[in-house]
Amino acid sequence: MQIMDLLKKRIVEDGTVLPGNVLKVDNFLNHQVDAQLMDKIGAEFARLFKDEKVTKVVTVESSGIAPALTTAIHLGVPLIFARKHKSLTLTDNLYTASVYSYTKQVSNDISVDKRFLNSDDRILIIDDFLANGQAVQGLLEIAKLADVSVAGIGIVIEKSFQKGHTLIEKAGIRLESLARIASLNDGKVTFVD
């Protein structure tokens, strides 16, 4: 079975739809992790972006680390995970962006040490979920501060009905989402197409 079909199957079988358009997939994606599935996900992102001259994979801790690491392994490049922290920390040596979490209703800073991004880097952003696109936007802001080019964005599960997809499309950045969810109405997962 192709990885995209495997993933859809897992979402339907093991995902739970909660009130407020929340899709809970903590039994294979972001608390308990199906390591073999994650390896296949990384292989697929590496295949999709293999001609993009990616020098580094970038994500945000914590749930992004697993798919970003397997992608980096298959691409043969390093991974950077941006650190989350409360605002107002000393940040002289860091590229920092503010990220608002709709789920937790709180803003946090994310940051990457300046030593790890150089203007000749070309990064691939990987994350487990795309909803309103706040985390991706934070990483794009960091990419801009570091003056690196962005090869694209790879997402494991996209909630296509929220504004993240459109936001990335408008920015003209290549987006590859392995599973695209059209709606979570009535507790049921409906995929795009």
Added chain:
Amino acid sequence: MQIMDLLKKRIVEDGTVLPGNVLKVDNFLNHQVDAQLMDKIGAEFARLFKDEKVTKVVTVESSGIAPALTTAIHLGVPLIFARKHKSLTLTDNLYTASVYSYTKQVSNDISVDKRFLNSDDRILIIDDFLANGQAVQGLLEIAKLADVSVAGIGIVIEKSFQKGHTLIEKAGIRLESLARIASLNDGKVTFVD
């Protein structure tokens, strides 16, 4: 070169010793991650524990995720990463333990959803660092609450002069550390042996 020698070489070449016995390895282990090295680390833990009938690899977010994931991939079992959160959250459906961080001088709870650990599980605990052993102790407490057996503990870098090593030894649990540091005196890394 063997993985343990490779790792020592990287620690000497790329690590920085900071005041207070801090070894900074954020350029290949826990901020920027050498994905290929991490894959080799996972393969080595899988080799060391291959006869231990491990059913799940368990770690704590965030820095533990990378070595724990590659270990889980090579063992062919799922990964669980315990979540950190502030205490006093509702925890009916969680196994929870309190973990004190000497670096941050604050206590946090770590927890694992009860659905993911069953009494017939045999877990392998993986972490990037072992110093005073607080995180490992928290995971052992969760293992006890969940009534699972512990196959062993795999650590990427152990500061053997702090109390974590002795603590695990006294508990009679198998410990495999890939790099063992005897001291960080005078800004210099000295390994055990």
